[in-house]
Amino acid sequence: MVGSRTLFLIKSITENPYICKKEINMKKRFNIAGTCHPDFHYMMNNSKKLEEVMQLIEYGDYFTINRPRQFGKTTMLFLINKALEKRENYLSIQLNFQGIDSQFLQSDITFGQMFLMETIQSLKKTNKELAATLANLDTPTTLNDISTRISELIEMTDKKVVLLIDEVDSSSNYSSFLVFLGMLRTKFLKREYGDYTFHSVILAGVHDIKNLKFKLRNPEAAQYNSPWNIAVDFEVRMSFNAEEIAPMLEQYSEAENIKMDIPAIAERLYYHTSGYPFLVSKICKNIDGKILPKKENKTEWTLDDVEASVQLLLLENNTNFDDLIKNLKNHQDLYDLVFRIVIEGETISFNPDNETISKGILYGIFKRNGSIKIHNRVYEQRIYNYVISNMEVQLKTENYNDNNQFKLPNNELNLEKVIEKFQEFFKQEYSEKDQKFLEREWRIIFLAFLRPILNGSGYTFKEVQVSEEKRLDVTITYFQHQYIVELKRWYGEAAHERGIEQLSDYLERQNKKIGYLIIFEYLRGIGKNKTKKTWRIEKIDYNGKEIFAVWV
Numbered sequence: 001m002v003g004s005r006t007l008f009l010i011k012s013i014t015e016n017p018y019i020c021k022k023e024i025n026m027k028k029r030f031n032i033a034g035t036c037h038p039d040f041h042y043m044m045n046n047s048k049k050l051e052e053v054m055q056l057i058e059y060g061d062y063f064t065i066n067r068p069r070q071f072g073k074t075t076m077l078f079l080i081n082k083a084l085e086k087r088e089n090y091l092s093i094q095l096n097f098q099g100i101d102s103q104f105l106q107s108d109i110t111f112g113q114m115f116l117m118e119t120i121q122s123l124k125k126t127n128k129e130l131a132a133t134l135a136n137l138d139t140p141t142t143l144n145d146i147s148t149r150i151s152e153l154i155e156m157t158d159k160k161v162v163l164l165i166d167e168v169d170s171s172s173n174y175s176s177f178l179v180f181l182g183m184l185r186t187k188f189l190k191r192e193y194g195d196y197t198f199h200s201v202i203l204a205g206v207h208d209i210k211n212l213k214f215k216l217r218n219p220e221a222a223q224y225n226s227p228w229n230i231a232v233d234f235e236v237r238m239s240f241n242a243e244e245i246a247p248m249l250e251q252y253s254e255a256e257n258i259k260m261d262i263p264a265i266a267e268r269l270y271y272h273t274s275g276y277p278f279l280v281s282k283i284c285k286n287i288d289g290k291i292l293p294k295k296e297n298k299t300e301w302t303l304d305d306v307e308a309s310v311q312l313l314l315l316e317n318n319t320n321f322d323d324l325i326k327n328l329k330n331h332q333d334l335y336d337l338v339f340r341i342v343i344e345g346e347t348i349s350f351n352p353d354n355e356t357i358s359k360g361i362l363y364g365i366f367k368r369n370g371s372i373k374i375h376n377r378v379y380e381q382r383i384y385n386y387v388i389s390n391m392e393v394q395l396k397t398e399n400y401n402d403n404n405q406f407k408l409p410n411n412e413l414n415l416e417k418v419i420e421k422f423q424e425f426f427k428q429e430y431s432e433k434d435q436k437f438l439e440r441e442w443r444i445i446f447l448a449f450l451r452p453i454l455n456g457s458g459y460t461f462k463e464v465q466v467s468e469e470k471r472l473d474v475t476i477t478y479f480q481h482q483y484i485v486e487l488k489r490w491y492g493e494a495a496h497e498r499g500i501e502q503l504s505d506y507l508e509r510q511n512k513k514i515g516y517l518i519i520f521e522y523l524r525g526i527g528k529n530k531t532k533k534t535w536r537i538e539k540i541d542y543n544g545k546e547i548f549a550v551w552v
Contacts, residue, residue: 028255030285032278036075042255044240044280045247046072050079052236057084057162057200061232062188064168065204068364070278070320071238073204077164080202084162085126090199091159093122098167111176112146112183113139119153130156147183151196160199169205181209182227189230203228206362239275242266252284258292260301268306274367274376278320283309311459314381324379325386327363334359341374342383343443345472348372381461384447391441392448400425403453411479413458415516419485419550420537422449422518426552427535442520442552443472443487454478473506485516490551504545517549 031041053076056063065073077094084092095118104114123131134153140146154161171177187197203209209228246266253260273279286309292298328335333356340346350368351357360366367375374380400421406414426445430438447460454460458478476483486503490496507515521533533551540547
């Protein structure tokens with residue numbers, strides 16, 4: 001007897017001849033690489049996004065889907081193509097510029113010839129007669145010939161022809177591509193005067209093609225009148241909210257017979273990822289493939305599973321994280337701005353004319369929310385870990401933080417002793433001459449000092465608390481135990497009292513009785529008037545909370 005799942009896939013293959021028949025018995029899974037296909041992958045609900053894109057196409061707009069890597073651009077092009085196939089009055093041509101031989105990019109003519117060859121190959125899948133007719137025409141030898149071939153193609157069909165090009169960044173360093181876009185722009189502007197051209201053109205890549213002139217290898221040759229200034233702004237939200245994440249969980253839950261609180265887990269996934277498609281799918285994939293098989297109860301997902309998966313993800317190396325760190329390494333201005341936001345807790349207002357901010361948004365590191373924020377908590381924690389790791393290799397802490405001296409029974413951590421040792425380390429290893437360095441790096445020094453102590457048995461995560469003291473609240477997880485440490489600068493007794501109250505309130509919200517406070521007492525004044533560090537240690541009782549405070 002044939003199962004319903006098999007019948008469903010047979011039906012899909014009958015309707016879609018491009019799906020390999022070997023895949024009849026494929027099981028659905030969470031996908032983190034390449035195009036997501038609704039028959040083979042658990043997918044979030046992107047129906048509203050597709051509807052908005054199709055409306056742009058119906059208007060005859062030209063536009064660029066410019067989003068960071070692994071943000072669903074290729075999947076959106078696939079879904080657009082499938083939607084157009086279902087409409088009798090549309091014909092789609094789908095191209096991909098990734099991996100094009102560089103010989104085709106060296107001149108305007110070779111690029112145009114390559115474009116026509118790729119167009120013919122695409123049409124062979126949807127309209128073989130049209131592809132054959134186009135292939136039998138003379139080989140174009142001028143840019144004007146290329147333009148004529150496009151017009152002839154449009155005249156050969158009574159359908160609205162939509163051009164979809166993925167991975168345009170692969171060609172964006174070549175002037176031949178700009179010239180090609182300029183030709184499309186000219187035809188677009190002339191179409192109301194009778195020139196035949198594409199009804200709609202959709203490009204997909206990381207960069208906004210309107211700004212391609214800034215990426216040219218020879219900037220002096222850039223066209224200051226952008227060849228893509230005809231394009232409308234692409235304002236479709238490509239991230240997924242909790243309501244759009246939930247249907248993917250419903251599909252999985254039903255197919256795999258897994259119990260879960262779908263709304264709560266969808267909200268938690270959104271909390272960590274801000275709906276970044278790759279991160280959502282990766283967390284789910286980790287639970288399904290790495291966490292669930294090791295559980296006693298293999299039929300249920302919990303919120304703890306989501307947290308465990310996030311921690312697994314933060315320890316992984318993947319191309320998404322590689323790009324994130326590479327962009328910070330390659331752009332010092334971006335690294336410095338990220339450091340101010342993540343480590344120093346600064347609030348930076350959004351300014352669309354600021355090149356560094358625009359760069360951070362382009363690479364998916366920032367999001368706009370009145371002020372600039374790191375796009376998601378996973379990225380923030382990964383950046384935080386990267387900065388700490390860089391500091392860790394610079395420190396000589398072996399005489400201070402051997403982890404055996406801090407262990408207590410029941411896998412608890414003697415955090416008071418850890419902080420006292422940190423004060424000792426700070427006092428012995430740093431001096432007044434390091435003041436400028438310390439004012440910027442002291443928080444990272446503590447977190448780097450802490451890493452060998454945790455030594456695979458724990459981890460830290462952070463929440464920046466925006467206040468006059470630029471607090472950094474750190475939660476330390478060590479085995480099954482959690483500890484809350486607040487790091488802040490010294491701004492005098494009045495500010496200190498307010499800070500104690502804030503920490504007490506935070507402990508109350510976290511249902512904790514004990515908290516820890518590290519205060520950086522930076523030097524002021526000059527000569528005889530220069531302040532000195534007090535190196536104080538105090539135990540403070542406040543509103544039923546115990547706070548262990550150390551000045552460094």
